[in-house]
Amino acid sequence: MSQTRREFMGTVSTAAAVCLTTKVDANDDPPSDPGYIDAHSHIWTRDIEAYPLANGNTLDDLKPPSFTTEELLELVRPHGVTRIVLIQHRPYHGVDNSYMLDSIKKYPGVFTAVACVDATKSDVTSEMSRLQKEGAGAFRITPSEDGTTPWTESKGVRSMWQHAGEHGMTICPLINPEHLPMADKMCEEYPDTPVVIDHFSRIGGDGVIRETDLKTLAGLARHKHTHVKVSAFYAFGKKQPPYDDLISMIRRLYDAYGPERLMWASDLPYQLNGDNTYGDSLALIRERIDFLSPADKEWLLRKTAARVYFGESVSA
Numbered sequence: 001m002s003q004t005r006r007e008f009m010g011t012v013s014t015a016a017a018v019c020l021t022t023k024v025d026a027n028d029d030p031p032s033d034p035g036y037i038d039a040h041s042h043i044w045t046r047d048i049e050a051y052p053l054a055n056g057n058t059l060d061d062l063k064p065p066s067f068t069t070e071e072l073l074e075l076v077r078p079h080g081v082t083r084i085v086l087i088q089h090r091p092y093h094g095v096d097n098s099y100m101l102d103s104i105k106k107y108p109g110v111f112t113a114v115a116c117v118d119a120t121k122s123d124v125t126s127e128m129s130r131l132q133k134e135g136a137g138a139f140r141i142t143p144s145e146d147g148t149t150p151w152t153e154s155k156g157v158r159s160m161w162q163h164a165g166e167h168g169m170t171i172c173p174l175i176n177p178e179h180l181p182m183a184d185k186m187c188e189e190y191p192d193t194p195v196v197i198d199h200f201s202r203i204g205g206d207g208v209i210r211e212t213d214l215k216t217l218a219g220l221a222r223h224k225h226t227h228v229k230v231s232a233f234y235a236f237g238k239k240q241p242p243y244d245d246l247i248s249m250i251r252r253l254y255d256a257y258g259p260e261r262l263m264w265a266s267d268l269p270y271q272l273n274g275d276n277t278y279g280d281s282l283a284l285i286r287e288r289i290d291f292l293s294p295a296d297k298e299w300l301l302r303k304t305a306a307r308v309y310f311g312e313s314v315s316a
């Protein structure tokens, strides 16, 4: 292990001691330590005058009642996490990405975002370009944007994959294992489009990690711009820390994708569910997996997300 790597992995407890008593303020400089990147968190605020709720939701529907940008930063910084990829919460905010965009502006260098757009609208690609200029150059999609049409038959979704590939944007599918064959087809048809599959494609969501599903997800590694988020541990397998039952699944993906195409993420605030804590999520990658070298951990905890979402050039 190089000195730099040792320092990187060893600075966390010091950062924790400093940050525990620090309130987050928009005037704070981002920490100078490169720190970890959490590649997936949602945010919402009770300031619904500035950021109205969508889909008929009211303040009573927000669970937890509030998870603001500041609450997020106060939670993660003691753990040495310095940057975060915000994920649009479509149930609460629809395709109005403004709370994320304002957070990117308020804390320069700390956030980037995965936005949602309406793929059924004719201006979907110009909306993508507008959002990219505002700092959200990645886009979340679900199996059927209009409720029925699969991606392979949707003009709007096809134009999203194509536009993303041509303009350095990323497509982020939130899917179940049964949708992997459809994702595979899209990756094949749009081989230049960077893709990040959320949450292991939810393998193990019903408690059972099936070999057939793992084989299909591992198979998508043949597309060289496809990545997997190793994330949302509270939701898979036994759904209990320390999540050791997920290690064999992570090993399988490590062998298929390599550490340079895997990234850790928490899925806050949902990781804070029952006995699950933020520290438990980070600890699985940082402390509990023997086959991950210190260099591998740098990829999973920072470098892959830095390259894919923050557009940094990172070297091996």
Ligand SMILES: [Zn+2]
Binding pocket: 040, 042, 087, 267
């Ligand atoms: Zn999420």
